[in-house]
């Protein structure tokens with residue numbers, strides 16, 4: 687049901703945990719299942735220098751967040767804003783359709799964190 691890549695990111699999530707003194711935080715809930723996601727950003731010259739996530743979400747939420755942190759790392763804020771749940775799913779070699787809403791959680795949390803940063807520094 688899950689690709690090898692999903693299992694790898696689920697068993698060994700990248701960039702998981704809390705960040706001290708982040709430049710921005712994004713927090714979202716998933717209306718479909720009620721799960722929660724928090725994403726922390728460290729930003730220098732408009733580039734994502736570090737990113738971490740914490741989630742009360744399912745295995746697919748963990749895998750998609752792990753993947754989106756890898757995709758976002760080193761990108762400019764505008765490039766990172768363009769990441770969609772489909773980019774995440776594609777890079778994980780697909781997600782079961784019933785789990786696509788879980789990847790919204792990671793894309794939305796990243797977007798919320800970037801918007802938080804833009805609000806503070808415009």
Ligand code: FES
Pocket residue numbers: 716719720721743744745746747787788791
């Ligand atoms: Fe809630 Fe996957 S079931 S994030």
